[in-house]
Structure formats: structure tokens, C-alpha cells
Amino acid sequence: MGQMLIGVDFGATNVKIGCFDLQLQLIDHTSVTTHADQGAEAAVERIAAASEQLVHDVGGSAESIVAAGIGTPGPADYQNGIIINAANLPFRNTPIRQMLSTRLNCPVAFDNDANVACWGEFTAGAGKGVSDMIFVTLGTGVGGGIISGGRLIHGCGGNSAEIGHIIIVPDGRLCGCGQHGCVEAYASASWTAERAKEALEAGEASSLEALLNRNGGITCEDVWQHRQKGDALAERITDETARALGMLCVSLLHVLEPCRIVFAGGMIAAGQVLLDRIRHYFDEQIWTMKKEPLEIVFSSLGEDAGITGAAGLGRELLKSSSLQG
Amino acid sequence: MGQMLIGVDFGATNVKIGCFDLQLQLIDHTSVTTHADQGAEAAVERIAAASEQLVHDVGGSAESIVAAGIGTPGPADYQNGIIINAANLPFRNTPIRQMLSTRLNCPVAFDNDANVACWGEFTAGAGKGVSDMIFVTLGTGVGGGIISGGRLIHGCGGNSAEIGHIIIVPDGRLCGCGQHGCVEAYASASWTAERAKEALEAGEASSLEALLNRNGGITCEDVWQHRQKGDALAERITDETARALGMLCVSLLHVLEPCRIVFAGGMIAAGQVLLDRIRHYFDEQIWTMKKEPLEIVFSSLGEDAGITGAAGLGRELLKSSSLQG
Structure with missing residues (x-):
């Protein structure tokens, strides 16, 4: 191996x-x-040892590793490569x-986990071939990364692309961040x-009710599954999530004019129906x-x-050091 | 002159x-x-002749001009320097x-008028000294420009920073662009x-009423003036405009993490009271x-x-050509 x-x-x-x-x-x-x-x-030693083992296992040696990158949960001082808190x-x-x-x-290289995943999709996944892309992760929260003109955007303190905290409803739902009406408070x-x-x-009838009574809670996956089985409430909830995300796409388009918006994270397990509806509500609102x-x-990289x-x-x-050297 | x-x-x-x-x-x-x-x-000839005259008047010659730039109303093909339509x-x-x-x-150099003005404030005006800045023009419409990491953002087709068309109210006021709830439809x-x-x-009492009856219309300046004289409706309208702009600042901060947002355009004639309220509503909503x-x-450049x-x-x-040369 080379x-x-x-x-x-x-x-x-x-x-x-x-x-x-x-x-x-x-x-x-x-x-x-x-x-x-x-x-x-100890963590760094474990990562380095496992990396070297991995390289050995495929026929290389420690010297085969010419560059590495690491993504961590933010916030951090990315310019100086320091995890602060x-x-x-x-x-x-x-x-x-x-x-x-x-x-x-x-x-x-060092960046936050969302930016790193964004760069992955941009260079080798669903964002390949475009110059301007926005990456939106739909999980417990809504986060992301931004590529503009082929470069990651970082903002003045390395904390840009807090996409979930764009406000979409004035005086709307109270988000965990303290704001009202964040897209995250509707669509995560x-x-x-x-x-x-x-x-x-509030008394709405739904096949989800039995589940809530049994488990004491419901998950986003439950909503998708009951929608598939024809439950009207699950249908409406899915629709509202997609509408909020369609509206998010409209605003992101106007700010940054990406050619592509890539959704990722656990929620995309909802499948084509969610994607189709986000597109539908984008078309309706643009x-x-x-x-x-x-x-x-x-x-596409999951x-x-x-x-x-x-x-x-x-x-x-590696590229930039070879250009400078 | 040099x-x-x-x-x-x-x-x-x-x-x-x-x-x-x-x-x-x-x-x-x-x-x-x-x-x-x-x-x-003919327009280019007139511009060139006037430029040369200007340079002569201050003691230079046509050869003194080492570079120029032009900003035009969009949209255009900025990469290729072509006004399309x-x-x-x-x-x-x-x-x-x-x-x-x-x-x-x-x-x-060639760019759209908002980007050009944005670059002016960034290099020689209210944006001096920061790496990430957003420029928002408040006129008949709401437009702007974005500087990220010291560079102008263009988007994939040169049409980014359509800041006025971020949606801030779902199913809100119908904007001239065909969308509902754009920030422009509240705050231009x-x-x-x-x-x-x-x-x-709708029958609200206000000192603006006599003006409307006399002139058949009112302007934004009228609103500012009547607010200063203590009119309650003008006060509320000013406040709502500032609140929409404060909310816009919250969303822009989360997307791009600028260090500074610079408001420009005719509307800033409203003065310190508008600026103070935008800041107030930003603080309230962030x-x-x-x-x-x-x-x-x-x-600061107006x-x-x-x-x-x-x-x-x-x-x-000039800088980039001297680097390459």
C-alpha cells in the first residue's frame, strides 16, 4: 500500500x-x-495506536500515514486546534x-464534527461536483456546515452554521437554546x-396513543412508522416538520445561494417521503x-x-503544504 | 500624483x-x-472619459489609473463580467x-452594487478590522452582501445575500417577490x-392621518418624523420594523457568525433610535x-x-495579479 x-x-x-x-x-x-x-x-494514544494497527492490517506501516484529520463536538478553538470546553x-x-x-x-486537520461531516459529503458524497453546498444534520438537534466557493465557512469564532437556531416563527415554541421559534424547536x-x-x-386521536401509554414516550421513528400505517396525526406531524424544513431551505438559499442542500442525521431514516415533502414545501414557499x-x-455517506x-x-x-513547500 | x-x-x-x-x-x-x-x-465611453478627466483634475494622467472596479444592479454574470439582464x-x-x-x-473588477458597497464598508468603513461581516441595505427593498473570512460570498450563481427574502413569518405578508413573510415585507x-x-x-388614530389625506400616501421618513413628535402609531410601526431586523440579526448570526452587521441605505436616516431598537430586539431574541x-x-461611508x-x-x-506575476 502507498x-x-x-x-x-x-x-x-x-x-x-x-x-x-x-x-x-x-x-x-x-x-x-x-x-x-x-x-x-490516553485518548490520543488510543486513537494513534488504533490508527497504526488499522494501517498495518491493510499492509502499510506507521510511515504510510501522510496526513490525518479529526472532528470533535464543538465549540472549540479550531484555528489553534484546541478543545476548550x-x-x-x-x-x-x-x-x-x-x-x-x-x-x-x-x-x-481539526474541525467540529458537523463541519468535518459536511466536508466529507462535499468531497466524496452527496455534495460532490458543486461549489456551494449546505449540510443540515437532523438529529436530536439541527446543526450543519456550509461550503461557499469550495471552502468551509467558519465565522469569526468557528461557530457558524448553527442552522437549527434560525428563527422561523416569531414568539414561537421555546427552544432548548433559550430562543423562541427556532427551526430546531419544530423540525429536530x-x-x-x-x-x-x-x-x-391535548386529546387528538391517533394510533400513537397506545404506544405513549405503554412506553411513557414516543420517538420520531414512531411517528414515521405510524404515518406509514395511515395515522392522521402522524401524517400531520410529518408534514409540519417537512414544511419547517422547506422554509429553512428557502431562507438558506437566499442567504448563501447553494446549488445543493444535503440533509443528514438519524431523521433521514424517514426516507423518500420526507425528502419529497421538504422539496414540495420548498417549491410552495420559494x-x-x-x-x-x-x-x-x-x-450519501451516512x-x-x-x-x-x-x-x-x-x-x-497536505495539498497546501506541498504548494507552499 | 502617483x-x-x-x-x-x-x-x-x-x-x-x-x-x-x-x-x-x-x-x-x-x-x-x-x-x-x-x-x-456610449455609457462606457462616458464613464472612461469622466474618469480620465477626474484623474487629470487632481494632477494625474490616464496612465495613473492602475485598476478600476464597477458595481451594477444585479443580476449579472459576475465571473465573466457580463450584464445579462x-x-x-x-x-x-x-x-x-x-x-x-x-x-x-x-x-x-465587477460585482453587483450591494457586494461592491459591502466591500467598501469592509475595507474602508464600518466593517474595518473584522474578518466576518454582513452588510444589510435598508431601502425600497432589503439587500446586502456577506464577507466571510475576509472574502465576499457569491453563491453558486452570484446571487447570494438576498437577505430581504429570508422568511421571518410563516404565511406572513405577501412580498413583492411572491413569497409570504419575507423580512423585506416588514422592514423595508x-x-x-x-x-x-x-x-x-383600518381606523387607527394617528397624526399621520392628516398627511395621508393631504398627500395620498406616506413615506418611511414621515413615520420617523411623527414618531419623534410622539405619535403612538408611528412609535409602534418603528418598533415592529426594529423587531423584524433584530430577529434577522439573530438568524444571520447563527448562519454565518459575523462579528459585525452593518446596516446601510436610506432608512438609517431614522438615526440612533432605530439602531438602539434593533440592538434591543436582538438582545431580547438571541x-x-x-x-x-x-x-x-x-x-459609515453612506x-x-x-x-x-x-x-x-x-x-x-492588482494585488492578485502582482502575486501571480
Whole structure:
């Protein structure tokens, strides 16, 4: 094997590690437990050892690793490669990029997990071939990343693309962030389930009621499943989620004029029906002045977007250092 | 005099032309009538002749002009420097950049008028010193420009920063663009006046009523003036405009994380009271998770932002060509 890239997707519980060739083709991947409680140095050592093992297993050596990238939960100081105070991680002021770079003896790129996954889709997934793309993750929260003119947008403090906190309803639902009317408070997985629960508690009839009584709660997946079986409430809740996301697409188009918006995250398991409805509500709400060729699609890399993007950002470092050298 | 830059702000009625030194200090300025009906070649000749005269008047010669820039009403093909079908201009498929470059014998930059003014504020006005800035023009419509990481954002077709068409109210007021609930349909100068007019027609008492009866219409300036004199309706209308703009700032902050949002255009004549209220409603609506150091300010270049930014973009061309050369 020739030169290889390592991509690291650093989560609070698990760390996913991928080994890629320079064309960003995944060769093999592995994962290790984060054990954040054992400290950052131990975590970096575990990641580096697993990376080297992975490379060995596919016929390479430690020297085959020419660059790496790592994505972590934000916020962090991305310019200086330091985890300051990440959500769900006990690390404080940890120079993770330098630590991993020293240990692997290669340049290491560092960005937040959403930006890294965004870069993965952009370079090797559903965003391939365009210059301007917005990546929207639909999970417990709504987050994302922005590519403009082929570059990741970071904002002045590395905290741009907090897409879930665009306000879509004045004085609307209270979001976990303290704002009212955030798109997240309507269209995330947890709030979609919550809206269904509220409707049940308000006395609306639905096949979801028995489930709520049995389990004490319902999930977004429950809503999708009951919609498929023809439940009217689940139908309406799905529709409202799609409408909020269609409206989000309209506003994002006008701010950044992407050619493509890529939705990702657990919620896209809802499948084609969700995608079709987001497109429908985009078409319904967008201006009539002219017709933009915006494509609205689902992620194609799924869970591998993070490791792919991390390795891809490592490759960018390599390119820029070879240009400068 | 040494080397000079020419900045051209090309409007449907008048063309403003500024002559700048390489530090982007305005040396002198002039204007010519557009006479778009006489065709693009005649317009370019008039602009070039006026530019040369301007340079002569301050002690230079045609050879002193080392670069120029021009901003025109959109939409256009900015990458290729072609006016395709600009609003209020009869030019079609006009390679304006090349025409002016040939005539002035220097590199010419080309962008839409809002981006050019945005670049002016960024390099020499209220946006100086930051890396990420959003420029919002409040006039008949609401438009703008975006600087991210020190660069203008263009989107995939040169039509980003259509900031006025972010939707802030689902199923809200019908905007001229065909959408419902655009920020422009609440907070532009014309819609601010329109909202006041509607309230009067609905029977609300106000000192604006006599004005409406006398003139058959009211303007945004009338609203500001009557607010100053203590009129309650004018007070409420001003407040609603500021609230919509505060909400816009919240959403823009979350998408792009600018350090500064710069408001410009005729409406900022409302003065400090409007700025204070926008800031107030931003503070009221922004999340409580953390405190971003966003500054909300008014334009400092006013009418000169366009010529300054056009000259500034010309200077960028010069820099990049000297780097490549």
C-alpha cells in the first residue's frame, strides 16, 4: 500500500477511525471507546495506536500515514486546534491537534464534527461536483456546515452554521437554546416526537396513543412508522416538520445561494417521503421571481461522513503544504 | 500624483465615479448621467472619459489609473463580467468589465452594487478590522452582501445575500417577490410606510392621518418624523420594523457568525433610535446559551460605499495579479 490518510470522528462515547487512500476511498475502518474520563493523552494514544494497527492490517506501516484529520463536538478553538470546553467531553484547553500530530508524526486537520461531516459529503458524497453546498444534520438537534466557493465557512469564532437556531416563527415554541421559534424547536427528531406527544396530550386521536401509554414516550421513528400505517396525526406531524424544513431551505438559499442542500442525521431514516415533502414545501414557499436550480438531497455517506471528511481535511493540509513547500 | 484607482457605481439614472489612492482614500469624485438608452458603448465611453478627466483634475494622467472596479444592479454574470439582464437597465449580454478594461487599459473588477458597497464598508468603513461581516441595505427593498473570512460570498450563481427574502413569518405578508413573510415585507422603507398606511386605513388614530389625506400616501421618513413628535402609531410601526431586523440579526448570526452587521441605505436616516431598537430586539431574541460579541452598527461611508468598494475590488485584482506575476 502507498500513502494513506487517517480520518477520526471523535465522539463522547466512541471514536471512529477510517483509513483512506489519497483519492479518499475508504480502505478500512475501526473504532475505539473514548474513555474521556482517562484524560486526553490516553485518548490520543488510543486513537494513534488504533490508527497504526488499522494501517498495518491493510499492509502499510506507521510511515504510510501522510496526513490525518479529526472532528470533535464543538465549540472549540479550531484555528489553534484546541478543545476548550466541548459538550459531553471533560477535556479543557486540550491542544488535540498538536497532540495527535506529534504522536502520528504528520499534519493533522481539526474541525467540529458537523463541519468535518459536511466536508466529507462535499468531497466524496452527496455534495460532490458543486461549489456551494449546505449540510443540515437532523438529529436530536439541527446543526450543519456550509461550503461557499469550495471552502468551509467558519465565522469569526468557528461557530457558524448553527442552522437549527434560525428563527422561523416569531414568539414561537421555546427552544432548548433559550430562543423562541427556532427551526430546531419544530423540525429536530426530538421536537417532532414532542409535537406528536403534545397533540396526544391535548386529546387528538391517533394510533400513537397506545404506544405513549405503554412506553411513557414516543420517538420520531414512531411517528414515521405510524404515518406509514395511515395515522392522521402522524401524517400531520410529518408534514409540519417537512414544511419547517422547506422554509429553512428557502431562507438558506437566499442567504448563501447553494446549488445543493444535503440533509443528514438519524431523521433521514424517514426516507423518500420526507425528502419529497421538504422539496414540495420548498417549491410552495420559494419566490416566483426566478427559478433557482437548487437540489435538495439526502446524505450519501451516512455514518462515514465524519471519518471521510476528517481524512479529506487532512488531505487539504497536505495539498497546501506541498504548494507552499 | 502617483498611482490611482477608479471606483464606478453604475445606477440606472446616474453613474458615480471616484478617484482613490492605493490606500483607498478618496481623492475626488464626479458623476455622469447614465443615458442607458444610448447603449452600453456610449455609457462606457462616458464613464472612461469622466474618469480620465477626474484623474487629470487632481494632477494625474490616464496612465495613473492602475485598476478600476464597477458595481451594477444585479443580476449579472459576475465571473465573466457580463450584464445579462439587469433590473432597470436595457443592456443585454453586455461584457461591461472587458469593455471598460479595454478603454481604460487596466484591470477592472465587477460585482453587483450591494457586494461592491459591502466591500467598501469592509475595507474602508464600518466593517474595518473584522474578518466576518454582513452588510444589510435598508431601502425600497432589503439587500446586502456577506464577507466571510475576509472574502465576499457569491453563491453558486452570484446571487447570494438576498437577505430581504429570508422568511421571518410563516404565511406572513405577501412580498413583492411572491413569497409570504419575507423580512423585506416588514422592514423595508416602503413596507414600513405601507404598514402605517394599512393601520390608518383600518381606523387607527394617528397624526399621520392628516398627511395621508393631504398627500395620498406616506413615506418611511414621515413615520420617523411623527414618531419623534410622539405619535403612538408611528412609535409602534418603528418598533415592529426594529423587531423584524433584530430577529434577522439573530438568524444571520447563527448562519454565518459575523462579528459585525452593518446596516446601510436610506432608512438609517431614522438615526440612533432605530439602531438602539434593533440592538434591543436582538438582545431580547438571541439565545441564552452563550454571549456572542456581535456588533450591530450603521454604515459609515453612506453614499460613497459603492465607489469605495469598487475601487477596493480593483485594488484586489492588482494585488492578485502582482502575486501571480
